[in-house]
Amino acid sequence: MNIIVINSKRGHSRTLPVPRHWPWLLAAVFVLLPALIGVGAYQLVYHVGDQPEYTPLMTARFADQLNEQEKALSELDQLSQEQFRALTLKLAQAQARLVRLDALGERLVEVADVGSDEFDFSTVPGLGGPESADEGTSYELPSFMEAVDQMAETLERRERQLDILEDLLADKQIEDQTWLSGRPLSKGWMSSRFGRRSDPFTGRVAWHKGVDFAGKEGTPIVATGSGVVTFSGVKSGYGKMVEVNHGNGITTRYGHALELLVEPGEIVRTGDVIAKVGNSGRSTGPHVHYEVLKNGAQVNPQPYIYRARR
Template sequence: MNIILLNSKRGHSRTITLPRFLPALVLAVLVLIPMAAGVGAYWISYRVAPPSYSEEVAKRFQSSLERQSNEVADLKQLSEEQFRALTLKLADAQARLVRLDALGERLVDVAGIESDEFDFGGGELAMGGPEPQDSSAFAPPSFIEELDGLTETLERREQQLNILENLLANRNLENQTFLSGRPITQGWMSSRFGRRTDPFSGKVAWHEGVDFAGKDGSDVVATAAGVVTYAGERSGYGLLVEINHGNGISTRYGHAKTVDVKVGDIVRTGDVIAKMGSSGRSTGPHVHYEVLKNGRQVNPHPYIYRARR
């Protein structure tokens, strides 16, 4: 290979002859030697340095995979156990709901309430709707939907039972405060309400109550539930018990031998409140019984002879 050099100032040229192996040498220097260096470096690094993927790495990866598989299996078993437990709880809640419905039906029957507002198992629920176009699109309800439906049903039953409880409580209160019957357990009526001959003066006088005679020391009972507003000595009455029954109705029990209650006590129908005696203006053991309506004495006979609830 020849290289010609031109000199523009002197106007002559110069030829340089290169050896024939020079191009091959240049090619070797520029291409082959770097390739050989790269291959050699890779070979040295592969032989000398430990590979990134080895049998030990594979074992560690396999161990981690097995551990994760065991954790997934344990989690699956725990989920299945919890699901079975939830299923049992759901079945128990449904059984309790059935018993709750039976109790509700019994309470409605005992209370004698005729109302369509209480649906404690009273037949199938009214339902309807157009026929579905694609029956294959139906999917059974999920477990969560079953729990939500059961929760809604229980809440509805709880509301109904609360209403029923309030109705029964009000009815029971009305029954307890319903004034009826005699204030004694043993004895007889010795003087009626109205005009009579006064046993002390012998003159015609107005008797504001009813007298019940009996054995000295026998029981005097409340004719309705209420609150004791007076218990002690009062002029003319001797030892007196007065009970407020609400709605403007009060009763008085006079001439007692002893008083068994105190002011503020809550008494029920038939509770013993005193013992029959002859204290105060009296001719013998008896109970002077008065019924007051809005603070005025009224005839006790209608209350005495009406049937208890």
């Protein structure tokens, strides 16, 4: 294949030989080049067109991650606050228990009749001792929560010990309070003793199951020991009567009252006024019929009347 070049000024022509592969090269240039340009333009338009959509997607992902991190931080902060509140509450409870232990200790000192200058809960106990030989050895401090737990356990042990001690002392105190002693009248005289006597109504020999104390009508009748009122009302032969259970099988009765001042189930202490002297029931005049029962049977009240109070 040749290419003829004509010169119009000089009037001659020139023939240029063309290699055989040039037509294919030119065809490749005119066909492949536009194709490459089109593909490049398409890729450019595709990536440039997707960029605005890709950027918001990545932004949304970063925003989601940021929200998750903020949520995790918020949960961690809330957990820390809850643990701090729990720790504060635990310390407050420990402090309250310490106050209670101090009050209980002071009460035990009072009950046990120990001098306040000998055992004072309001002062810090003295501590000391020689320096230990292994003072320089390393010591690992326990964690704060572990120390708080150990203190709570120690407080619990102290509370149990003090509760047991208080119960023992309270039992002794109750035993002292239920100790029967004295007369049921602060003013009056013994008008009839326990045992055989002439019945004031029939004149026959009869067994008197209690002791009579004569006094003015309306004179206060007092309990001779602490206990629980088991009866307060009218009983045949006794008139208006009060019965008090003192425990350990001991019961006292106070009969012929003018007025009853206690109710069944009421707790009375030694010296409490429970009734007033009267003339109710089988009686010849104002007095109180006083009985002491041991395991349900009347016994002579005089040993209880004359023994000293605890």
